[in-house]
Amino acid sequence: SRSIDLAVIPGDGIGQEVVAEGLKVLTAVLPQDVKLETKEYDFGARRYHATGETLTDADLEALKAHDAILLGAIGDPSVPSGVLERGFLLKLRFAFDHHVNLRPSKLLPGVATPLAGDPKIDFVVVREGTEGPYTGNGGTIRKGTEHEVATEVSVNTAFGVERVVRDAFARAQARPRKKLTLVHKNNVLTFAGHLWTNIFNKVAEEYPEVTTEYIHVDAATIYLVTQPERFDVIVTDNLFGDIITDLAAAVSGGIGVAASGNINPSREFPSMFEPVHGSAPDIAGQGKADPTATVLSVALLLRHLGYDAEATRIEDAVSADLAERGGLPARSTSEIGDALAVRVAG
């Protein structure tokens, strides 16, 4: 008999609320014969204030034992900027080698977009997750003086770039349009840019059916608002991916519906799935948060674990719910979760 052993990290703010709905939908969608085990972990601001800890070696050991991780949101204004991001979120991504950060953007029928006209948006960003300017390399000298110098080092390796580029080509090959766009800034960041471009062009030779293009990151932000239909699969560096996926989420319905997976394709370590949005302390605890992004992250989780039919059922339920949403009265977090649970079970 099959089973899923899930680590659940509700985290801070609305993380608690949206994860509850994600689990509700997950429970509803799974066939009877699949045993779901969940273990909740207390990470984030509360634990940091109580113990000073963000993510210990023992925590990592415990998390390792699970099949996957579902995360709500981590972050609170009471914690200095960077402490939980570097000490928890990025530490986890690096420790579990989550090198494929997968962020689909699809404008579903009935969903409002800030763009005029009737844009067609259906692409996925494959963001590198373990290199670039996110490595924490760099430092500060003469801190706090008028002679302070602070550096940030973007580290890019052939190993790290090639594996994520290969992942992106495989995804592009599997999609109907078979198009892959490399986004970088190779005219200015020439060292990293040439590494990315050369590897991209080399791997492209193995995928003759995939149409490729290169776009500078600055120009990519223009196309995301003027010609989003231009994109099918995008592969990019960690920082550029961070920036363009927030923009992509904004144009395709907002961060309330943007899902993401921090994936270790080798399954050596558990992958982690989380909504793109943050902990939104301003609306926390009020039942106002949209759990859709978390529910769609559950679909990504299921697909990663091989439950394709169930993942599709969730995505279809979300589409149907969103298509109806304009006609629905405003609903609370749990009302949306309930509605989705009913749909996937039906």
Add this chain to the structure above:
Amino acid sequence: SRSIDLAVIPGDGIGQEVVAEGLKVLTAVLPQDVKLETKEYDFGARRYHATGETLTDADLEALKAHDAILLGAIGDPSVPSGVLERGFLLKLRFAFDHHVNLRPSKLLPGVATPLAGDPKIDFVVVREGTEGPYTGNGGTIRKGTEHEVATEVSVNTAFGVERVVRDAFARAQARPRKKLTLVHKNNVLTFAGHLWTNIFNKVAEEYPEVTTEYIHVDAATIYLVTQPERFDVIVTDNLFGDIITDLAAAVSGGIGVAASGNINPSREFPSMFEPVHGSAPDIAGQGKADPTATVLSVALLLRHLGYDAEATRIEDAVSADLAERGGLPARSTSEIGDALAVRVAG
């Protein structure tokens, strides 16, 4: 009697065409008593192919003698990516210490925006121009092998950050809304982020009338498409500024109308004014390019040199022309230039 001694760099592609119109409008707007001298310089792809040179020490010496520089566009697909960018554009910005990269975004009446609704857009980005990941620091080892490592180093100094932050506060103080937003990624790029944030907060104490806020660069791209009215003055790092100003241009009418100044406020070296757009080789030589961005860059140039009334005349002419544009038949590059020249002279 007054005079302006201008270095003119038409450059590549549509650069030639748009600069001609910029000069036409400049000539038309200047009062009789101002003597305008221009000297044209041949930089860009043609010169690079002919001589292998991009910008020599002798070139820099010659350019130094001018009051300001007007540039069209530099770049051509026949030149490897990075050669002209690093060898000319960035070399000039660094050599002449253009640390204030000024990029206004204003959605003028009658101008099409990809955003739905009726967004109010009127802000200016003060992009740092001589530091960050643009310094060319970094390198590559084991190039072309599976063990290649490429690094890019973002260099940030208290000196460099403070001067551009001060410039931005002064600009915010001088505007009716008096609001300044720092855009960075201080939760991940903690070394540089803390330097920027601390200096920003320190200088803020001297400007009690200026409202301040901090936004992560990823979130800033969301607000640029969902709440652009939120911004008045933005100060940011070189790379983040590159990215968000292309997006800002896209939402406020496109890069056809986006102007920029690479400014050395001390006037120790001449400042350089250029449209945000590139050389657009696909439409070069066809009279299709919109010269408006170049004409607005001429207005920034005039304001930098103290010709405020003339700068305003150009901006008013552009507003009037754009307001009418929807009703006008499609016009060529020179027809737009002619129309603007008539307006500023009238």
